[in-house]
Amino acid sequence: MERRSATAHGPAFLLVTHHFWPETGAPQRRWGALSAHLVRAGFGVTVLAPPPHYPSGKITHSSPEFRPGAVVYGPRGEKIIRVGFREHTLRLLSRAADQAIAALSSMWHGLRPAARSGGRPDVIIATVPGIPSVAAGWVLARCYRAALVIEMRDAWPDLIVPSGILAAPNGRTGLRRRVRAAIAATVHRVVTRLQARADLVVTTTDAFAEVLRARDVARVAVVRNGTAFEAVRSPAPARLDGRALRVLYAGTVGRSQGLDVVVRAAARVKERGYPIEVRVVGHGNDLETLGDLADRLRAPVSVSPPVPATRMRDLYAWADTAVVSLRDWEPFRWTVPSKLYEVMASGLPVTACLDGEAALITTETGAGSVVPPGDADALAALWCGWLADGVVPAPSPDAAAWVAANASDDVLGEKYETLLRHLVDGDAPPGAPASGDVTRASADEASADLLGDAVADALRTKSPTRGSRR
Known part of the structure; x- marks a missing residue:
């Protein structure tokens, strides 16, 4: 160039x-x-x-x-x-x-x-x-x-x-x-x-x-999606003491999220005699459909429009766990919702209805619990287990640390700046084999990456469309 x-x-x-x-x-x-x-x-x-x-x-x-x-x-x-x-x-x-x-x-x-x-x-x-x-x-x-x-x-x-x-x-x-x-x-x-x-x-x-x-x-x-969200609480187990489990979903309410699984799971938890309260807050094509489903199943789920950013911290402070969900579509194995990073940074445990890279990040950083996308029975079983124990497990401090090192606005801005300066200066194209893989962080950054090379290898093995690298 x-x-x-x-x-x-x-x-x-x-x-x-x-x-x-x-x-x-x-x-x-x-x-x-x-x-x-x-x-x-x-x-x-x-x-x-x-x-x-x-x-x-x-x-x-x-x-x-x-x-x-x-x-x-x-x-x-x-x-x-x-x-x-x-x-x-x-x-x-x-x-x-x-x-x-x-x-x-x-x-x-x-x-x-x-x-x-x-x-x-x-x-x-x-x-x-x-x-x-x-x-x-x-x-x-x-x-x-x-x-x-x-x-x-x-x-x-x-x-x-x-x-x-x-x-x-x-x-x-x-x-x-x-x-x-x-x-x-x-x-x-x-x-x-x-x-x-x-x-x-x-x-x-x-x-x-x-x-x-x-x-x-x-x-x-x-260059990952990022967040500037700060912790609402220090990671600690949430004691239920007989009260309802408080579950939050805040974000886009569309076909891609498959949030009907949350409504169905909440209805099954209620049927099993456990108290649960779910709030779905956001906008999208499925907002009305989701509310109708909750009414039909008599699920303890409220559906409401989005709130100002200034009120998001109040919602996170109210919740015991926050849901991040995508449908079981193959391309979503290659997707990490930006909402996942926000929840990890907040200090709340994640309820992840995810597969692929997003599920691996959740598991490897100790950010929360993973259930298969679209599996209402598995999701209900997870929440019933917490209610039976009377406690919601705390996320690992590693989750927020991983976000700070890999998905904070400052880190991502510096990565984008470096890439653009490479292009302006006419250096070897980023990502080309001759120049090393610039999709990886520098040696210092890589050593701080809590996922590590083993997780990256797992991602490549898991991808069904993987071929040989050029």
């Missing part, structure tokens, strides 16, 4: 994203923290993002500074260029149209003077979710002759098939089914090809990085 010049104020990068401040959510929080670090480190940060319209699909801030075409500076010093969008419903095609329009608008605004006012971008970063953002990033990188970084926060597009979002409705077959299958295959092929051509692909887990290497995507680095 040829050496790229930096701007007068330091290296510059252009972020193409579908989700950004002042929206709230995991992608927005991630790039808020990363932007703050990179601005402090002297980077010129420009963001191409549509107006805030998550999760409702309708614009949430009517001020002119959030309208398409507006150019403002965000709270961390980043320049934000608002691009076009389309109000959408919860239907897949409606959301896909919104993402496509935002990607096309990002190409247009990304080449206009406002995006170049700080100098030619050295690096273009395209982040998923928002799969069309990848194509927009590739076009901008070609036009600017800049390095391209593709960031895969989740295992898209692998999740398309198991999630069923392109499945024919009502079990229909024939032409519609073939068309949807062709769309899924085409998206997968295009995204994988762009990943292979990128200067760097960033994933948030070791497991998904291994999957991409097996597909001949050689330049892969891992």
Whole structure:
């Protein structure tokens, strides 16, 4: 790679994203923290993002500074260029149209003077979710002759098939089914090809990085999701003394989380004569469905909208354990929900309905207990065991220590900064065999990693799609 010049104020990068401040959510929080670090480190940060319209699909801030075409500076010093969008419903095609329009608008605004006012971008970063953002990033990188970084926060597009979002409705077959299958295959092929051509692909887990290497995507680095959450309590057993077990789920309430298992498990605990109280707090497509299921089963579960971030500590202080859940879909074995790190940092024991890398992190750090995803009987048995004993086991202090060493905002900001400086300086591509595996931490960091090499080896062995490393 040829050496790229930096701007007068330091290296510059252009972020193409579908989700950004002042929206709230995991992608927005991630790039808020990363932007703050990179601005402090002297980077010129420009963001191409549509107006805030998550999760409702309708614009949430009517001020002119959030309208398409507006150019403002965000709270961390980043320049934000608002691009076009389309109000959408919860239907897949409606959301896909919104993402496509935002990607096309990002190409247009990304080449206009406002995006170049700080100098030619050295690096273009395209982040998923928002799969069309990848194509927009590739076009901008070609036009600017800049390095391209593709960031895969989740295992898209692998999740398309198991999630069923392109499945024919009502079990229909024939032409519609073939068309949807062709769309899924085409998206997968295009995204994988762009990943292979990128200067760097960033994933948030070791497991998904291994999957991409097996597909001949050689330049892969891992920058985990992070958290700035601080401990609510010191790890200690929670004495129940005959009272109800207090269980919390706070986060996205969608199809991916499979939270019906929590409702069914709570109903079974109640049927066995044990007191339990479950609170589900969040937003998502399944919020109403989950409430209806709780009513039908007469489960001791309350379902309510999200609370302000300032009240999250109160929820954690109330709970005896916090649930982190994903469905039993193969790509979720390569996924670690950012919520897991938050719960580990809080000092609460995790009830993990997880598999793959997320389950291994929970087990190896002593963060809590793991049950198979979707297994309501196993989950009910776990909670009944605690109630019978009258105590909820404390998590290991190692859990919070692991988060501080591997998933804190400061650590992740430094990792991203190092990767971007490698690209700007024209060093050997991160992840290439000749330069060593930069997806690993430095020797000092690796020695502090509580998972260790044995866990990384287990992840690679467990991945069913693993192939030889390039």
